[in-house]
Structure formats: structure tokens, C-alpha cells
Amino acid sequence: MSQDAAAGQTGVVPLLTVVVPAYDAAAYLHRALDPLVAFAAAHLGAIEVVVVDDGSNDGTGALADAYAVQAPEVVRVIHQRNAGHGGAINAGVAAATGRYLKVLDADDWLDSLVLVEVLAELARREAQGGIDLLVTDFTHVRDGRGDRVVRFDSVFPARRLIGWEQTARFARRQYLMMHAVIFRTALLRRSGLSLPEHTFYVDSLYVLTALAHTRRIVYLPVSLYRYVIGRAGQSVEADTMLRRVDQQLRVTRLALAMLPDPRDVVSGAVPVRLYGAMMHYVEALCVVTSATLSRGGTRAHLAQRQAFWAEVQAESPWLHARLRRTLFGASSNLPGRAGSRVTTLAYHAARRVVGFS
Known part of the structure; x- marks a missing residue:
């Protein structure tokens, strides 16, 4: 449904x-x-709020329907055959009628007080012609270890409409994960977003696909998203990630393919700082994927790791050299058993950096 059609039915196009x-x-x-x-x-x-019940086997669908009955002007529910996290996001984006869009995983939540400020900023910017991306801080809610806020105040000037040329470099713990971004809905659709189905770890593809099209940015130094870490059965548990390493490999390869051509950066078609942000993110994916395979440690895992790096080198020698020059990139591709032990240490460091633990 288009936003204009939605306005015709309800009289109001939601802001978010x-x-x-x-x-x-x-x-x-x-x-x-x-x-x-x-x-x-x-x-x-x-x-x-668009809840996508992705073929659940428990009471998720019925519970979501109860919320829709309670607040029909707010909550809509889509019931679909299981398509995985990516398929659910695809369905939600297709159904959205708001000017801007935020993805919220079902085990996380948004801070209501901060949401007031976020919506006020979106309304102000929309009245001035709109933006492509609103960045906010987010909080890791870590069971038994205290919360940790990921801030972007060293990267983006606060509360200003900026372009990528006015941003700074990202530090090791700063990644524009899905939790940090609100995109313009029209931009998401224009980007051609279509996440792979039945695949975990597609959050990075969601971000990278849209990020490549962003030019008008605002950063609010407030923590909107509460990202729960440590729940049993989460896809980012270390053992779960190892079992699904083939899916990690698939996502990382797709992310590598999304990087802009360096010639477009040289020509000015792609902002240098945007390219740097995307490279920063993809580097982390390569490290976590490579180190997960090293942690697996079997002959098959190590062969997959070697093949992955050989593939990167064959397709982009420049990118391979850049990744190998970085501390994490080098430590995630060391040969032999001694190298595997070092890579295991890098794996735990990378997980903390990226936010998986």
C-alpha cells in the first residue's frame, strides 16, 4: 500500500x-x-507498528492479534509462512505506510521517552524537506554484566543536518548496526532492498543496502534502542553462530559485493566517508566470520576459512590487502594451529567490538 493510499484510508500518514x-x-x-x-x-x-508473524509455532500470532484488537489504529499484523528474519523484514518494509522506518526485533524494545524526542526531530526535518538517515545511540542490555551504551558523538555532529563529508572516522566499537538507524521509507524501497530468506545475520545487509543511498543525515545523541544480549537461543550466541557459519559466510560474501567500486569514490560519486563507514562494517563481518571458522577448528572449518580469504583476494586484491593490514584482519587469517589460537583470541575481541557479547 502506498503512503498516499494509506492517507486516504486513515487521513493521516504516520511519521514512523x-x-x-x-x-x-x-x-x-x-x-x-x-x-x-x-x-x-x-x-x-x-x-x-507492523508485526510480522513469521510462521511462528507458539502463540506469537495470537498475541500479536490481541494487540491489534486492543489498538487497531496502531498495530497491524502480517501472518506469513516462515521466511526467516530477512523475509519478515521484507514484508514489513513492503507494508509500511510511515515516512520513516525502524526495525525492532521482538526481544528488544525502544525507550518511550527518547522516542518522543526522536519523533519531534523527524517531524522538524520532514517539514524542512526530509532526511535519508537518522542515527541514534543504542544500549546493549547485558544479562548480569550491566548495560553498555554505544555512542556516535565522535563520528557525527549532533542535531545538525549533515552530509558524509562532515563525519569523522568510526572507532573500533562504533558500528551502524540496525539498532542505530532510522531510514526514510522511500529510500529503503528505492535502494532495491530484498533480503535473503531463511538466512540469519541479515541485519548487516539491511543497513549496508540502504546506507549506500544516504546523503542527508541527522544524529541525535540519545539512546533509543535497547538491544538484549545473553538470552538463551539467540542467533548471536557463540555456539549458534558456529552451527550457522554457512549463513554467516553467505551474508559476508553478499556484504563484500555491496561495497562501492573504489573508482566511484575517486570520481566523487560515492563520498569517501560513506565508503569508509561501509568498509569498516564489512571488515568486522569478515573478522567475525573468519574467526568463527577458526574457533570451529575442524579441517573442514579451516578449509572454508582459507577458501574465503582466497576468494576475497581473487575478487579484490586491494580489499584483501587492506583487510590483512588491519589488526583484526591479520589476526583472523593466521595459518596453522598457533595462528588458530591467536585467531580465537581475536574472535572474542571481535565479538565484543561488534556487539555479539
Whole structure:
């Protein structure tokens, strides 16, 4: 449905669509939806919530439907056959009617007080012609170890409309993960976003696909997203990541293919700082993927790791050399058993840096 069609039905185009992909999330979906429904009751027409029940086997679909009955002007539910996280995001983006879009995983939540400030900023910028990307800080909620806020104040000037040329370099712990970004819905569609189905770890592809098209940026130094780490069964658990390493490899290869041609950077068609941000992200994916294979340690795992780096070198010698020059890149590709031990240490460091632990 187009935004104009939605306005014709309701009279109001929401400023923000929150897409909630949900699979077997009945135990914690309330944590994501309760704050949004309460917020929407006090700010009618500001947001819509699209819950995508991705073929759940528990009570997720029924619970989501109950929220839609409770707040029909706010919550819509899409029931679909299981297509994985990427398929659920695709469905949510296709159904969104808001000017801007935020993806919220079903086991996380948004800070309602901060959301007030975020929406006020989006409304102000929309009145001035709109933006492509709103960046906010986010918080790792780590069971038993205290929360940790990822801030971007050293990268982006705060509360200003800027382009990539006005940004600084990202530090090791600073990655524009899905939790940090709100994209213009029209930009997401214009980017051709189509995430692979039945594949984990597609959040990075969501970000990179849209990021390549961003030029008008605003950063708010507030922590909107609460990202829960440590829940049993999460896809980012170390053992789970090892079992799904083939999916990691697939996503990392797709991410590598998304990097702009360096010639477009030289010509000015792609901003240098945008290219740097994308490279920074892809480097982390390469490190985590390579180090996960090293942690597996079997002959098959190590052969996959060697083949991965050989593939990178064959397709882009320049990129391979750049990755090998970095501390994490070099340590994730050391040969032999001694190298494997060093890579295991790099693996744990990389997980902390990227935010998987």
C-alpha cells in the first residue's frame, strides 16, 4: 500500500513505522509492543507498528492479534509462512505506510521517552524537506554484566543536518548496526532492498543496502534502542553462530559485493566517508566470520576459512590487502594451529567490538 493510499484510508500518514519481525516470540513480544502501544495512545497518528508473524509455532500470532484488537489504529499484523528474519523484514518494509522506518526485533524494545524526542526531530526535518538517515545511540542490555551504551558523538555532529563529508572516522566499537538507524521509507524501497530468506545475520545487509543511498543525515545523541544480549537461543550466541557459519559466510560474501567500486569514490560519486563507514562494517563481518571458522577448528572449518580469504583476494586484491593490514584482519587469517589460537583470541575481541557479547 502506498503512503498516499494509506492517507486516504486513515487521513493521516504516520511519521514512523516500527516493523517488528517475530518468530516464536510469545515469551517476550510484550516487551517490544507494550511501550509502543502506550506511546501511541498518547501520540495518536505519530507511529504505526507492523508485526510480522513469521510462521511462528507458539502463540506469537495470537498475541500479536490481541494487540491489534486492543489498538487497531496502531498495530497491524502480517501472518506469513516462515521466511526467516530477512523475509519478515521484507514484508514489513513492503507494508509500511510511515515516512520513516525502524526495525525492532521482538526481544528488544525502544525507550518511550527518547522516542518522543526522536519523533519531534523527524517531524522538524520532514517539514524542512526530509532526511535519508537518522542515527541514534543504542544500549546493549547485558544479562548480569550491566548495560553498555554505544555512542556516535565522535563520528557525527549532533542535531545538525549533515552530509558524509562532515563525519569523522568510526572507532573500533562504533558500528551502524540496525539498532542505530532510522531510514526514510522511500529510500529503503528505492535502494532495491530484498533480503535473503531463511538466512540469519541479515541485519548487516539491511543497513549496508540502504546506507549506500544516504546523503542527508541527522544524529541525535540519545539512546533509543535497547538491544538484549545473553538470552538463551539467540542467533548471536557463540555456539549458534558456529552451527550457522554457512549463513554467516553467505551474508559476508553478499556484504563484500555491496561495497562501492573504489573508482566511484575517486570520481566523487560515492563520498569517501560513506565508503569508509561501509568498509569498516564489512571488515568486522569478515573478522567475525573468519574467526568463527577458526574457533570451529575442524579441517573442514579451516578449509572454508582459507577458501574465503582466497576468494576475497581473487575478487579484490586491494580489499584483501587492506583487510590483512588491519589488526583484526591479520589476526583472523593466521595459518596453522598457533595462528588458530591467536585467531580465537581475536574472535572474542571481535565479538565484543561488534556487539555479539
